[in-house]
Amino acid sequence: MSDWYRDFANSGVGGTLTKQLGLPRPAVLRRYEPGEPLLPGPAVIGSAEEGRLREQLSSVLKDAGVSVLSPVAADGSGDGEKLAAVLLDATGLTGPADLAAVHDFLAPALKRLRPSARVLVLADPPSAAPSPAEAAARQALDGLVRSIGKELRNGATANLIYVPAGAEGSIASPVRFFLSGRSAYVDGQTVTLAGADVPAGEDDDKPLAGKVAVVTGAARGIGASIARVMARDGAHVVAVDIPMAGQSLADVANEIGGTAFQLDITAADAAPRLIEHLRERHAGVDIVVHNAGITRDKLLVNMDAERWNSVMAVNLQAQLDITQALLDADGVLKAGARIVCVTSQSGISGNRGQTNYSASKAGIIGMVRAWAPTFAQRGATINAVAPGFIVTEMTAKMPFGTREVGSRLNSMQQGGLPVDVAETIAWLSQPGSAGVNGQVVRVCGQSLIGA
Amino acid sequence: MATTEKPATQKPAPRRAAIVGGNRIPFARSNSRYAQASNQDMLTATLDGLVARFGLQGQQLGEVVAGAVLKHARDFNLTRESVLGSRLAATTPAYDVQQACGTGLEAALLLANKIALGQVESGIAGGVDTTSDAPLAVNDDLRRVLIQVNAARSVQDRLKALAGIRPGMLAPEIPRNAEPRTGLAMGEHAQVTAHEWEIGREEQDELTVRSHQNLAAAYDRGFFDDLVTPYLGLARDQNLRPDSSVEKLATLQPVFGRVLPPGAEATMTAGNSTPLSDGASAVLMGSDEWADAHGLPVLAHLVDGQTAAVDYVHGGEGLLMAPVYAMPVMLARNGLTLQDFDFYEIHEAFASTVLATLKAWEDPAFCKGRLGLDAPLGSIDRSKLNVNGSSLAAGHPFAATGGRIVAGLAKQLHEAGPGRRGLISICAAGGQGVVAILES
Numbered sequence: 001m002s003d004w005y006r007d008f009a010n011s012g013v014g015g016t017l018t019k020q021l022g023l024p025r026p027a028v029l030r031r032y033e034p035g036e037p038l039l040p041g042p043a044v045i046g047s048a049e050e051g052r053l054r055e056q057l058s059s060v061l062k063d064a065g066v067s068v069l070s071p072v073a074a075d076g077s078g079d080g081e082k083l084a085a086v087l088l089d090a091t092g093l094t095g096p097a098d099l100a101a102v103h104d105f106l107a108p109a110l111k112r113l114r115p116s117a118r119v120l121v122l123a124d125p126p127s128a129a130p131s132p133a134e135a136a137a138r139q140a141l142d143g144l145v146r147s148i149g150k151e152l153r154n155g156a157t158a159n160l161i162y163v164p165a166g167a168e169g170s171i172a173s174p175v176r177f178f179l180s181g182r183s184a185y186v187d188g189q190t191v192t193l194a195g196a197d198v199p200a201g202e203d204d205d206k207p208l209a210g211k212v213a214v215v216t217g218a219a220r221g222i223g224a225s226i227a228r229v230m231a232r233d234g235a236h237v238v239a240v241d242i243p244m245a246g247q248s249l250a251d252v253a254n255e256i257g258g259t260a261f262q263l264d265i266t267a268a269d270a271a272p273r274l275i276e277h278l279r280e281r282h283a284g285v286d287i288v289v290h291n292a293g294i295t296r297d298k299l300l301v302n303m304d305a306e307r308w309n310s311v312m313a314v315n316l317q318a319q320l321d322i323t324q325a326l327l328d329a330d331g332v333l334k335a336g337a338r339i340v341c342v343t344s345q346s347g348i349s350g351n352r353g354q355t356n357y358s359a360s361k362a363g364i365i366g367m368v369r370a371w372a373p374t375f376a377q378r379g380a381t382i383n384a385v386a387p388g389f390i391v392t393e394m395t396a397k398m399p400f401g402t403r404e405v406g407s408r409l410n411s412m413q414q415g416g417l418p419v420d421v422a423e424t425i426a427w428l429s430q431p432g433s434a435g436v437n438g439q440v441v442r443v444c445g446q447s448l449i450g451a
Numbered sequence: 452m453a454t455t456e457k458p459a460t461q462k463p464a465p466r467r468a469a470i471v472g473g474n475r476i477p478f479a480r481s482n483s484r485y486a487q488a489s490n491q492d493m494l495t496a497t498l499d500g501l502v503a504r505f506g507l508q509g510q511q512l513g514e515v516v517a518g519a520v521l522k523h524a525r526d527f528n529l530t531r532e533s534v535l536g537s538r539l540a541a542t543t544p545a546y547d548v549q550q551a552c553g554t555g556l557e558a559a560l561l562l563a564n565k566i567a568l569g570q571v572e573s574g575i576a577g578g579v580d581t582t583s584d585a586p587l588a589v590n591d592d593l594r595r596v597l598i599q600v601n602a603a604r605s606v607q608d609r610l611k612a613l614a615g616i617r618p619g620m621l622a623p624e625i626p627r628n629a630e631p632r633t634g635l636a637m638g639e640h641a642q643v644t645a646h647e648w649e650i651g652r653e654e655q656d657e658l659t660v661r662s663h664q665n666l667a668a669a670y671d672r673g674f675f676d677d678l679v680t681p682y683l684g685l686a687r688d689q690n691l692r693p694d695s696s697v698e699k700l701a702t703l704q705p706v707f708g709r710v711l712p713p714g715a716e717a718t719m720t721a722g723n724s725t726p727l728s729d730g731a732s733a734v735l736m737g738s739d740e741w742a743d744a745h746g747l748p749v750l751a752h753l754v755d756g757q758t759a760a761v762d763y764v765h766g767g768e769g770l771l772m773a774p775v776y777a778m779p780v781m782l783a784r785n786g787l788t789l790q791d792f793d794f795y796e797i798h799e800a801f802a803s804t805v806l807a808t809l810k811a812w813e814d815p816a817f818c819k820g821r822l823g824l825d826a827p828l829g830s831i832d833r834s835k836l837n838v839n840g841s842s843l844a845a846g847h848p849f850a851a852t853g854g855r856i857v858a859g860l861a862k863q864l865h866e867a868g869p870g871r872r873g874l875i876s877i878c879a880a881g882g883q884g885v886v887a888i889l890e891s
């Protein structure tokens with residue numbers, strides 16, 4: 001799906017024109033390609049007071065072959081190279097006064113960013129702060145990072161990772177994700193890590209090698225993209241969709257060397273059938289992506305029971321039932337399993353005409369948070385991903401004006417692509433993401449809606 | 452995970468071929484949803500659906516055997532061309548067979564026998580037919596002229612040859628669903644048999660309604676979710692009428708009966724006869740070891756099969772009665788009686804054919820006189836017959852019916868548990884019939 005305006009704004013004439021008229025200038029985002037380096041240029045690592053993550057951050061970057069420059073001086077002098085990433089270890093903050101150091105470090109560095117650069121701040125979570133002053137400083141970072149996200153241009157993103165004591169071993173995979181092209185459309189997000197047994201020795205090219213992944217709603221749209229990315233990352237994908245969608249489901253499965261499993265996830269026996277299939281054919285499952293979802297829009301006052309019930313059944317109840325059945329079935333959910341539930345921006349912000357849809361999607365968030373401790377006990381995780389405006393065949397059918405406005409109401413000034421959602425889900429599915437649990441990650445380019 | 456077929460290096464003791472699963476496209480009515488699809492299109496799509504279901508992308512199988520009853524000249528290597536267009540490894544050998552409506556089951560028997568003898572480890576048996584994209588033959592006289600034109604050496608000679616074309620030659624020859632030796636439509640033959648066996652209109656209509664109801668119920672309970680892949684926007688068999696009723700069927704006019712004796716009642720209608728249809732089916736089979744090595748299930752084994760033919764031209768036997776003859780031979784060889792089965796699949800070419808077949812097996816005089824049996828084969832429990840619907844409801848793209856039945860019965864037996872037996876009986880044009888036994 002082409003973004004005509006983005007392409008225009010990046011052309012010779014278009015570039016001049018949009019600049020002079022002060023129009024938005026959406027960038028061509030840096031997206032992940034297998035084999036590419038983590039970052040296309042050097043990074044700097046700074047810290048506010050004495051942080052405890054510097055060493056670790058340096059070694060994550062070193063392992064990825066990123067060259068780390070010394071922080072840019074306040075006057076902007078340095079060795080002149082443009083930065084692909086700016087990392088700040090803010091775990092040393094003790095109160096609001098320390099935030100000045102944050103400003104001192106970031107301001108000059110942000111002047112020297114390359115296109116699609118990354119700003120990543122790591123701090124202790126406010127909830128665990130020993131004093132109100134410390135909680136204030138930690139929470140302040142949230143506002144700061146979100147504002148930086150809005151200030152940045154040219155495809156750059158800013159995100160925040162809260163690292164509680166004991167979760168230090170969990171940072172490598174999230175740090176790599178937020179720096180890489182996989183997070184192209186993830187902006188202004190906060191993720192809180194947990195301590196976990198993180199397996200060592202990740203294969204960066206095929207992080208999902210040997211894994212069996214179920215993706216529901218895989219016949220088209222975002223689900224098909226998730227299936228492709230999972231397969232690219234090494235997983236065997238069991239592509240699930242309603243029998244009606246079987247022909248395109250088979251095409252997707254054949255394209256990626258996966259298998260097609262036609263199943264209406266709302267059928268009374270859907271969970272036992274899926275479990276039987278996974279047992280018989282794959283001796284279990286490592287990853288389940290609950291992506292299938294439907295909309296049946298109407299104002300609440302005009303909504304019939306059928307619209308309400310069908311949306312609840314597909315979007316929420318099926319996710320609950322299948323997940324519960326997987327937990328109950330002996331030996332099917334493999335050690336270190338990953339569940340990723342697709343929710344929506346509408347589940348966070350609400351949307352006119354989508355009471356049923358928003359309720360179902362908000363319900364998913366509640367479900368994921370409630371289940372996280374259960375999954376943690378099994379060394380597994382469950383997370384939610386909330387897409388914003390994602391360009392699909394569905395949005396291509398929207399009226400031109402609505403689509404154009406909808407797609408620009410975010411810090412990236414463009415709609416996201418299905419692959420952006422898929423990359424985030426594939427990241428959460430990695431063995432190395434063991435410390436990311438019960439989180440809701442928005443893939444919305446820092447949408448203004450529900451922010 | 453591209454794998455290569457590894458045939459046995461030593462002759463194994465004969466073994467039973469395993470049925471792993473199947474795939475078909477929904478069957479469409481003639482000149483409707485699949486009007487633009489060729490045999491090769493449909494067979495390729497069906498193979499690809501099977502590949503997707505079982506993760507066979509890039510794999511080399513022992514062989515693919517399939518066929519079509521109505522074929523274009525360009526379809527001479529239909530199955531091999533379909534394999535080349537599919538996601539299977541291009542190194543998978545393939546060949547065509549044709550035994551009219553018995554094609555699909557005969558293909559499964561051929562493959563099963565090769566697996567049993569260790570000549571292949573895995574393979575696909577299938578069939579396809581279109582009555583929409585049927586081959587039109589050029590009028591024989593025109594064909595001769597065109598061959599002369601082609602052979603002519605000079606322009607003058609060519610023009611001279613072309614001048615031999617007469618308007619009458621331009622009418623194409625359309626293939627007909629008629630027996631070449633009698634000139635009678637298959638339905639006419641079946642109507643005569645129905646009359647001889649005194650098969651009434653109402654029992655035919657009742658059987659038809661059950662076929663529709665059973666097929667609809669099977670779809671509703673998701674039975675076909677792993678047996679069918681939608682094609683060109685069709686997700687269920689187009690001929691299926693879930694609300695079919697004896698009352699509605701009773702309003703239809705008989706369509707055959709041209710050669711009935713005076714005063715005999717014509718009982719066969721468009722409702723209780725299968726319609727012309729388009730579609731394709733495929734069954735994945737292998738040795739138990741092959742299935743196990745690929746993490747694939749074994750639904751059932753193909754135990755045995757038997758073919759028979761009758762002389763319907765001069766021998767006074769009904770065109771579609773050959774399975775009646777094949778059955779006792781196969782049962783005796785396996786030490787089984789007609790009642791030793793949990794499910795029966797009798798292809799519903801016409802409702803009357805199924806009923807005449809059952810009646811013949813129950814008839815002491817017939818069984819003694821024609822089949823040479825001391826006692827009749829007896830009757831079957833009708834509640835075990837065509838439990839997931841059959842051709843009257845699904846439609847009957849000739850060569851595709853065998854694969855539909857084999858895969859469906861194998862799944863039904865698997866669901867019922869180990870050690871269950873199923874029986875298949877399929878009649879075919881030319882006075883032929885194929886029967887087979889499956890066991891879970």
Ligand SMILES: NC(=O)c1ccc[n+]([C@@H]2O[C@H](COP(=O)([O-])OP(=O)(O)OC[C@H]3O[C@@H](n4cnc5c(N)ncnc54)[C@H](O)[C@@H]3O)[C@@H](O)[C@H]2O)c1
Binds near residue numbers: 389
């Ligand atoms: N496209 C967006 O902008 C956007 C934004 C936010 C959230 N989402 C969410 O992302 C997910 C995918 O959306 P999409 O845009 O790709 O939608 P889509 O309609 O293109 O695809 C959804 C798929 O789910 C399948 N499905 C529906 N009901 C099913 C059932 N009962 N059983 C099995 N499969 C079923 C459909 O057949 C379809 O193939 C949905 O959960 C949606 O709510 C999308």
